[in-house]
Amino acid sequence: MLQRLRELLREAPLLSLILIIWFLTAVIAIAGRGHGYRNYSTKHGMLPGVSVVMRGIHDHVAPWTDVAGGTAGEGQDAPDEDEDETPDPAAADSPDPANAEAGEQVGAEARQDAAGRDEAGKESGTAAQNDAAAENDQAARNDAAAEKEASAQAEADKKEDGGQQADAGEEKTPPMQIPETSCSKVVPARDYGAADDQYLSPDDTVYNDDKEGLFAPNGVYYSLQPVDDSYFSDALFIGDSRTVGLLEYGGMEESTSFLARESTSVYDLLDNSKMDYTPLGKKKTEKRMKDLLKKTTFKKIYLSVGINELGIPDTRDYYEAYRKVIEKINELQPGAVIYIQGIMHVSEEKSRKDHVFNNTAIVQRNQAIATLANGRNIFYIDMNGEVCDKDGNLKKDLTGDGIHLKASACDLWHKFLKEHAVVVPD
């Protein structure tokens, strides 16, 4: 027997080595099934063992790693706290290596969570996760009931007002409505039925109904108005590849600053992942959002993420992460105006058949994040009206891949930004 094996190894070394490694990965995969790899099983059985191990390597999960059953989201706040208390400018100026390291660790964990979340959606989750989902649903339903009453009331209020802009100090019973002039409407789009339910949350989910605090309107409102390019000189654009496109082709690279990188998601912003910082046309350097915002002050911060998150269930989770990012930005830059840019829609071709990248999901997510605007220092702006057809699909001649604006169309975005800005008196 041993003789035969030795012969095999000599006669067919590549084959035998591949078989040996395959065998080892299978053993590792089986060993890690209940532990590190628990999120990689599908309702159709295990993925090939090799695939499980490879994904584990990619997500930095070892078979013995203790992985939660996909309920990410919680626990991400806690580690943040230890590095937040740095109001002292001197301390903020010199980045503390210990803090940086802590941040890195948090990042790794959160990424794992994100991976878990991703998998959990695709596959049947563990019991714990199902429970969590059920709980969420319950909460959402309760909220929804409350919201229905509230919105009915708000509607009535609006009628009395005649749609006038509410002035500061005009106290109303909560929740307050942001005047239409302070925000873009969420641009609707036609639903082709391609969206996979796992990425969506129930239609009646209520997102932000805060009565006080950062995300609640309090009667102080500013209106969107046209500005010129000098407005952007103290602004920072944070985003994914679409923002990289704006940097490279929008004609704004000299007049403003960017912190962008391809494939950035709101979860990456939470994790404080590395991005590329390009200040006012100068050379780009690698920076993390928190470090940058601690050191450099911006008057306006534009956020544009959301396309990469479409494949991560679901809208509620996205909303929660987005909310935390804004809290964090507001904390680090309390004087800045924060713009939530609605996710740009995709082309009709994509929206019709892509289960992940479609406008049904995008509109739902825009509706969720739009509720975070308070009209005071957080604004929702939606440029889809400028680039979409009557069905809310990204116009075909403006996009090459159905997802991004072509270089020659980035100017439309730039123009939209110039038309929709708020000027806050110092």
Place this chain on the structure above:
Amino acid sequence: MKGLPGAPVHDFAVGKTRYCPMLVNFSGLEFIFRFLPVFLILYYLVPETLQDLVLFVGSLVFYASGARWFVLLLLGLVFVNWFFGELVWVMPGKQARPIERRMLAVIVVFDAAVLVLFKVLALKVRASLLPLGLSFYIFKMISYQADMFSGRTGCRPSLMQAAAYFTMFPQIAQGPIMRFSQGWIERPLNVRRRTEYAPRTLSLQKVEDGITFFAMGLGMKVLIADRLGILWNEILKIGFESISTPMAWLGAVGYSLQLYFDFWGYSLMAGGLGLMLGFRYVQNFIHPYAAGSITDFYRRWHATLGSWFRDYVYIPLGGSRGGSGETIRNLMVVWLLTGFWHGGTLNFVLWGLVLGLLIVWEKYVAGGLLDRIPVLGHLHVIILIPLTWVIFAITDLRELGVYFSRLFPLFGAGVAVNRGDFAKYLGIYWPFFAAGILLCVPVFYNLLVWKRRHPVVIGLLLVVFWASIYFASISAGNPFMYFSF
């Protein structure tokens, strides 16, 4: 990405939640770690007489996993072609009777009509109506009939032999277009190559060689072609009107390398699988970019398709035996058909036309010069071929015009061009260009093949294999691994 040359665009859309293992992709994990091992064990366990049956049944499973109900079409075509083959068969040494000639005409016209019908349906109705691999197995069937008539099959195949030949999974999706005689008779059709194996002998050596070629092909596909595919996607994303001229050239070269390694990689994997099943190695790519002329390039690129057109279209039309007028006509017919075979849109016709003209130009005008100064011939290939691939890649003629105006910026400037694009993308993609260009030089690849039992090469291939598996794993069912925005 557009289809490969010889791989018409297929729509593999699967249901929203339905789980469907896609076996038809050689670089897919389900194929490598599930289908292939099970199949090989069965194939090696059964007696030799049952191997064709196992191959046929396994291939049907393979085909059905990707093409669904089109497997019934395949079954029907297999039976009809075997049956007609019986009618067309001419005993070696006998004179063909008119009835056999007529039967040959009937079945060839029928097969060609099926191909044209589905191509038109795919073009006019829905792309998903083109059955996976139809272009390839129809060509095998036509060659089978012609060979039955001329005696080149070398024997009168049984139903099981013919069925296994038409459907064999290593070749059904994207070729190579093997001849029946290459797989089922003792005497190789083409005796030029020295390293031919006798057909259908199983040995550990052949399995080892098979896996060696498979690993090479897998690496080319996953580690080079798929990476470069992202670059082409970036160019689509920016929009042709906004790329700088150096970027346009980088894109043309990148796309050419992507096509080459995608298709060569696939062919190597198919060849390797064939070896594992005991077949002779079928060579489909013979270092085309080392060719000294475009004519030579197409003897080396997708060689089984080129020789198919030569044997079943060009020579029956009269080849170059007539006057130069007839020869030019025959060449243009072959190249227009080649264009149409690759895709129904106008750009493919244009592509075939341009190649036909280039080949005529080489044959009658530039030939002598290219022979005398070989460097010119090589430059001809290296510069003109990527340009023809651009025609191949861009189905919209207006967009194609825009791309060419960026390649040759004589007619106005681009819109919102970022001068830094070339440096940026070369900075990201240079390792793939470097690896690709290195492998275009025959000596490197030949050295790898020659020294394939050397521990260093084995170690290298082991790394390539598992690195490919790693990338295939993390991108499986996870579209934003390749395309993250």
